[in-house]
Amino acid sequence: MPPLVTPEIGLIFWQLVIFGLVLLLLAKFAWRPILASLKEREDSIESALRMADQAKLEMQQLKAGNEKLLTEARQERDKIMQEASQMANQLIEQAKNKANEEGDRMIAHAREAIQNEKNAALAEVKNTAAQLSIDIAERILRRELADSSSQQQLVDSYLKDVKLN
Template identity: 55%
Template sequence: MELVSPSIGLVFWTLVTFLFLLLLLRKFAWKPILGAIHDRERSIETALASAEHAKDEMQRLTNENEQLLKEARAERDKILKEAKELKDQIVNDAKKQAQTEGAKLIETARHEIETQKAAALDEVKNQVATLSLEIAEKILRKQFEDKDKQQALVGDLLKEVKLN
């Protein structure tokens, strides 16, 4: 029964041993363990703060990216609009220039036609005059072959000269 009811000496030495062990543990084990726990706690807090900071930074970067995308889309739309306006202006300018050049070409062609027409008419007139002179010469030669006809013609011409 001694095991069931311990003696005072056993309780005393067990208590002394327990206190000694407790002091030893406190001195050598508890401080490093608690220090390690505190270090771990601080590192976890730092990691959580870093994670929160990273999360905030990520949110800020996401917002900046969205803003940059909006600005890029707006810039793209603006550039496309300006390009379309420039294209329309270039097409309109080209049409106007083509119309102007076409009108100039038509006017030049008309002038050339008129010049060619006048030259052709002059040529025809010259040919008609030449032919008329040749015909008149042939007729006059025939008429002047006969002396009586020559005198009658001179008389008629003199009468016309007096009348004018």
């Protein structure tokens, strides 16, 4: 097979010259801005990575701080709940003591009232019994002393008893 195109030395020379010129133009005008934009892009990516790492550290610190605050809040809540429970127990105990004291006072008052009523009832029974005894004795004496001879005998017997004693 014969070659389709065979380049000559002049063509190769001009191609090399044009390539060199394009290379110089690109080096002078295109590579510096391209390299500068690549450098800028690389710097911005590196800066963003540093900021992301810094933000990550700050988030970890905030998270640790939040956990610490939550722990402290839970401890404070537990302490307050314990104090409230103790206060409630104290109030309940005080109420029980007050109720017991009031109950004891009421029982003592009731006992005193019962004793007073009992004494009054006994005094009334004694008075009634005495009155009945007097009434019965009076009726008996009236019957027995209806005549004067009975009265004289009773007086004589009392006088004998008095002289003997």
